Amino acid sequence: MSHAIQDRPVAVTPRRGTLAHARLPRWTPAAVAAGSIAAGIGIGAGAGWHSKIQWGLIAALIFVAATYTITSKVEGSRQAKDRVATSLVWVCFVLAVVPLLSLAWVTISKGMTVLDGYFLTHSMNGVLDAEAGGGVYHALLGTVEQVGIATLIAAPIGLLTAVYLVEYGGGKLAQAVTFFVDVMTGIPSIVAGLFILATWNLMLGFGPSGFAGAMALAILMMPVVVRSTEEMLKLVPNELREASLALGIPKWRTILKVVLPTAIGGITTGVMLAVARITGETAPVLLLVFGTKLINPNPFEGAQSSLPLYVYEQYAVGTDAAVARAWAAALVLIAFVMILNLVARGIARWKAPKTGR
Amino acid sequence: MATTTPDLPRSRRPKGAARPGDRIFSGLSRGSGITLLVIMAAIAVFLTYRAVLAISQDSTNFFTTFEWNPAGNPPVFGIAVLAFGTVVSSIVAMVIAVPIAIGIALFISHYAPRKLAKPLAYVVDLLAAVPSIIYGLWGAIFLVPYLDGLNQWLDTYLGWTYIFDKSSDGVARNLFTVGILLAIMILPIITNVTREVFLQVPKMHEEAALALGATRWEVIRMSVLPFGRSGIISASMLGLGRALGETMAVAVVLSPSFLISGHLLDPGGGTFAQNIAAKFNEADEFGRDALIASGLVLFAITLLVNGAARWIIGRRKEYSGAAA
Numbered sequence: 001m002s003h004a005i006q007d008r009p010v011a012v013t014p015r016r017g018t019l020a021h022a023r024l025p026r027w028t029p030a031a032v033a034a035g036s037i038a039a040g041i042g043i044g045a046g047a048g049w050h051s052k053i054q055w056g057l058i059a060a061l062i063f064v065a066a067t068y069t070i071t072s073k074v075e076g077s078r079q080a081k082d083r084v085a086t087s088l089v090w091v092c093f094v095l096a097v098v099p100l101l102s103l104a105w106v107t108i109s110k111g112m113t114v115l116d117g118y119f120l121t122h123s124m125n126g127v128l129d130a131e132a133g134g135g136v137y138h139a140l141l142g143t144v145e146q147v148g149i150a151t152l153i154a155a156p157i158g159l160l161t162a163v164y165l166v167e168y169g170g171g172k173l174a175q176a177v178t179f180f181v182d183v184m185t186g187i188p189s190i191v192a193g194l195f196i197l198a199t200w201n202l203m204l205g206f207g208p209s210g211f212a213g214a215m216a217l218a219i220l221m222m223p224v225v226v227r228s229t230e231e232m233l234k235l236v237p238n239e240l241r242e243a244s245l246a247l248g249i250p251k252w253r254t255i256l257k258v259v260l261p262t263a264i265g266g267i268t269t270g271v272m273l274a275v276a277r278i279t280g281e282t283a284p285v286l287l288l289v290f291g292t293k294l295i296n297p298n299p300f301e302g303a304q305s306s307l308p309l310y311v312y313e314q315y316a317v318g319t320d321a322a323v324a325r326a327w328a329a330a331l332v333l334i335a336f337v338m339i340l341n342l343v344a345r346g347i348a349r350w351k352a353p354k355t356g357r
Numbered sequence: 358m359a360t361t362t363p364d365l366p367r368s369r370r371p372k373g374a375a376r377p378g379d380r381i382f383s384g385l386s387r388g389s390g391i392t393l394l395v396i397m398a399a400i401a402v403f404l405t406y407r408a409v410l411a412i413s414q415d416s417t418n419f420f421t422t423f424e425w426n427p428a429g430n431p432p433v434f435g436i437a438v439l440a441f442g443t444v445v446s447s448i449v450a451m452v453i454a455v456p457i458a459i460g461i462a463l464f465i466s467h468y469a470p471r472k473l474a475k476p477l478a479y480v481v482d483l484l485a486a487v488p489s490i491i492y493g494l495w496g497a498i499f500l501v502p503y504l505d506g507l508n509q510w511l512d513t514y515l516g517w518t519y520i521f522d523k524s525s526d527g528v529a530r531n532l533f534t535v536g537i538l539l540a541i542m543i544l545p546i547i548t549n550v551t552r553e554v555f556l557q558v559p560k561m562h563e564e565a566a567l568a569l570g571a572t573r574w575e576v577i578r579m580s581v582l583p584f585g586r587s588g589i590i591s592a593s594m595l596g597l598g599r600a601l602g603e604t605m606a607v608a609v610v611l612s613p614s615f616l617i618s619g620h621l622l623d624p625g626g627g628t629f630a631q632n633i634a635a636k637f638n639e640a641d642e643f644g645r646d647a648l649i650a651s652g653l654v655l656f657a658i659t660l661l662v663n664g665a666a667r668w669i670i671g672r673r674k675e676y677s678g679a680a681a
Contacts, residue, residue, distance in 0.1 A: 082572035089468050092460025096548075099541050100484055103495045157389045164386035177390040179667065180397050186595065186663030187400070187656070188602020190630045194652040195400045198407045202642060219396060226393070252382035273486070280488020283604040283630065287637055308490040308605070315494055315609060323498070330491045341486050345479075 022074050029087070032070065036063035056098070060091045111331025114324045120332070124293035132321040136329050138295040142304035143336075146210045146289065147279050149299060150217035155271050158225025165226070166233040167255055184223040192219040193284030201288070208290035210299030213306070216284035221274045228270025232263040265351020272344035276337045282308035307333040400656070408650035411643065419650065423615055425636065427647035434647050436654055441617045442532055442626035443655070446607070447600040449536025449621070450543060455593050457540075458547035463577060465548075466555040478552065485545035493609035496538040497530075501610065504529040504537065508622050523622040530612040533621040535628075538606055543596035550595060554588025555581055587669050594666030598659050604630035629655040 040059025067087050072080035119135040127134035161181070165174055196216040200206050236259050244254040260267070285291075290303035291313055307329055314326035412419050414432055422435020461481070465474050505528060512523035562580035571579060582589075607628050613635060614625035627635075633648045640648060 078572055078575070082574040085574035085577070086468065089460045089464045092457045093464045093469075095457055096461050096544055099500075102499065103487070103492070106495055106499050107491060157392055160386040160389035161393055164383075164390045168383050168386060173387070173390065177393060179664075180394055182667040183660060183663050184393070184397060186598040186602075186659055186666075188598075188604070188630060188659055190602065190604045190633050191400070191404070191652050191656045191659070194633070194649050195404060197645065198403045198649055199399070202407065202645065203403075219400075222393060222396075250376050250379050252376075252378045255382065276486050280486075280490065282488070282490045283634060286605075286634055308488055311490050311494060312605060312609070315497065326494060330494055333488055334491055337486055337488060338483065341483055 024071060024074050028070065029067070029083075032066050033063055036060075036066055060095075063087060064091070107327065107330055107334055110324070110327035112328075114328040115331055119325075119328055123295045125295070127293070129317045129322055130319040132324070134325060136307065136310055136325075136332055138292070139305040139307045139310035139329065140332070141295065141297060142210055142289065142299075143279060143306040143308075145297075145299040146214045146217060146285070146304070146306055147275055149211060149214035150221055150278055151271065151275055153215065153218040154221035154274070155225055158222045158271075158274075159229055159267065161222075161226045162229035162233055163255060163260075165230055167251070167259070181223045181226045184219075185227065187220065188283075189216075189220055189281045190283040190287070192216045193287040195219070196284070197287050207301075208288055208303050209301055210289055210296075210304040213285045213289035213304070214299065216288055217278040217281060220281060220284070221278050224274035224277060225271055228273065229263075229267050232266030232270065233259060235266065236262045265347055268351070269344040269348035272340050272347070276340040276344070279337055279340070280308055280333060282312055285309045286312065307336070404649055404653040404656060407646045408653040411646035411650045414643065415647075423617065425615055425632065425647075427644045428641065432643065432647070436629070436651050438615050438617055439627050439629045439632050439651060440654070442611075442631075443601055443628040443658075445621065445626070446532045446535045446539060446628060447597055449533060450539035450600045451593060451597055453537060453540035454543050454547055454596060455589075458544050458592070458596070459551055459589060461544070461548045462551035462555055463581075465552050467573070467577060467581070481545050481548050481552075485549065489542060489603060490605045490609070492538060492542050493606035496534070496606060496610045500538060501529050501534060504534050508533070512622060520619055520621050522620050524620050525623050527612075527624050529622070529624075530610060531622050531624045532611070532626045535607050535611050536621075538610055539600045539603055542603065542606060543599045546599060547592045547596040550592035551585065551589055554585040554592070557588075558584045587672070591666040591669040594662050594669070598663045598666065601662065602630055602655060602659050603628075604634050607631040608634040 037059045039062050040055045040057075043058050044055035064084055064087055068080050068084050071083045075083075114132075118133075120140065121137050122133075122135035123138035124134040125138075161177065165178060168174075169178075193213075193216045196212055196219075200212050200215065201208070206212065240258050240262060241254055244258045245251065249257075285306045286309055289306060289309065291305050291309050292303040293305075296302050296304045311326045311329045311333065314322040314329065317323075411427070415422075415427075415434060416431035417424075417433050417435060419435050420440075421437050422433060423437050425434045425438075426432065427434045465478050465481070469477060508523060508529045508531075511521040515521040516523070558581050562584065563576050566576040566580050608631045611627065611631055612624045613627040613631060615627065616625050618625055629651050633652055636644065636648060
């Protein structure tokens with residue numbers, strides 16, 4: 001360690017005798033950025049490139065190179081590296097934000113063209129592919145039912161598993177459960193779909209139904225619920241448990257009446273985030289629910305539709321009217337998921353357990 | 358015994374367990390835990406069972422065959438192309454996503470003005486929730502035309518590298534585009550986990566580095582990155598798990614074919630998940646078994662990747678104190 005400390009001043013001080021360095025003025029990064037963007041546009045337009053992505057890449061490269069040369073001339077190579085790192089981090093940020101903003105913008109602008117009250121309250125019954133009109137009511141209904149059933153299956157199991165891990169855990173079984181819950185989080189959704197297909201459909205001989213899809217969604221949902229509930233239960237202060245137990249209250253009543261109510265806000269948030277996650281799953285629904293144009297309110301029999309599946313089907317049809325419907329359904333789906341997310345996070349903030357200060 | 362000796366700590370246990378309410382409740386919660394394990398085991402067992410049914414009928418080697426025709430007589434199908442496409446698109450995704458995700462995580466944890474950092478972290482959280490089919494739709498309709506220009510540029514200037522040589526015309530519905538789309542999709546999860554780890558770096562390490570006169574980049578290189586290395590690795594592997602199993606976005610963007618080509622910019626190839634989604638509707642029962650066999654391989658791969666990621670995280674917790 002000591003040689004590293006001694007190295008540095010030796011490497012730096014010869015440049016200048018005093019502690020003060022020459023500094024670039026504060027507006028330098030902005031100026032270099034403006035210059036490189038201009039250069040990027042100039043080169044891009046000059047070479048006649050069609051893709052704006054390339055213009056941006058060129059501008060970013062020029063920016064990094066220019067920053068390095070200018071800073072190392074004036075402030076020294078260590079400062080130059082620091083500036084380059086800073087600009088690279090900013091470039092990363094911009095690179096990531098651009099596609100995501102574009103995704104949001106495209107979905108909203110294209111989705112709004114078809115989306116209206118009619119679209120939300122009608123099915124695709126009798127609507128031809130190339131024809132405008134039709135709606136997502138059947139898909140919306142299917143999604144709500146499938147996700148509802150999945151939640152009814154997954155939430156209790158997930159919650160109780162988390163209670164087991166936090167309140168009763170310890171030992172080999174709890175370790176195994178923790179590990180496999182983590183691994184289960186990473187199961188590809190299509191594999192969960194294939195599992196239900198192999199058992200429910202191929203071996204037991206049931207046809208496609210909303211319930212089959214819901215079971216696959218429940219498999220995807222369980223580990224998420226376990227994880228978030230576990231985190232929340234761990235936040236409940238031990239003093240509360242001890243106080244309750246000291247009053248002679250049995251452990252199960254302590255858990256039901258003291259621990260769970262304290263953490264209920266966080267648990268609700270976790271369940272809602274899990275619901276939001278499975279709402280957008282397409283692959284298992286594609287394998288198990290099959291899709292239909294008609295309204296089928298019975299999730300236990302016959303094909304249903306669902307929002308993500310509807311988006312996929314309409315995109316696959318490929319006519320202008322169908323693609324417009326796909327965008328509108330995508331907007332409905334994204335709104336559904338985002339509202340769930342925002343409400344869930346709102347609850348989390350509102351009901352956050354008061355941990356030790 | 359249950360009524361006396363209240364001051365012996367040992368006596369609490371038998372007393373608690375004797376209550377019927379406690380027995381039922383602990384039994385229920387333990388049962389749920391076991392249910393989860395049983396589901397995992399059942400997934401492995403039933404997929405393997407159906408897969409064995411299919412593979413035993415396969416007239417060629419399941420792992421090295423380039424074709425997918427389980428309806429043929431004799432049935433011929435193999436996963437060579439799918440394995441290649443899955444690996445290649447995931448590699449492209451990782452090469453793009455990991456550095457950028459580290460950059461964003463650093464931006465949020467160390468560079469962004471405080472007012473910007475919090476909403477930004479929040480937005481990244483929200484982005485992780487965008488359904489994959491929407492990424493797919495956006496990728497197919499919006500991104501593919503945009504990447505045409507980039508593809509031509511890569512072909513012109515980097516064509517000599519072989520992998521960027523575009524030998525056939527056509528839109529950019531290739532493995533490279535899929536990789537870019539997957540990169541965008543896994544950015545949020547890698548960023549989230551990495552950011553968490555960066556925020557756990559002991560303040561003392563950073564302040565010590567600053568006190569020695571380090572610049573901000575040197576602080577990051579000397580104290581933040583070494584501390585966060587295992588976090589970065591496991592975050593990347595979690596992202597890799599996502600990328601490997603992604604179905605809809607790939608199914609929508611890629612124009613598949615059963616060819617292995619080192620030219621990433623040529624349309625073609627396929628991935629496990631994409632192939633299942635694409636071939637499912639036309640498959641009879643045996644064809645579905647064949648698809649299940651390919652799904653089993655995907656399951657095994659993601660299991661390995663995720664297990665390794667969790668193992669690395671778990672090992673880290675022991676000595677960093679991050680578990681608390």
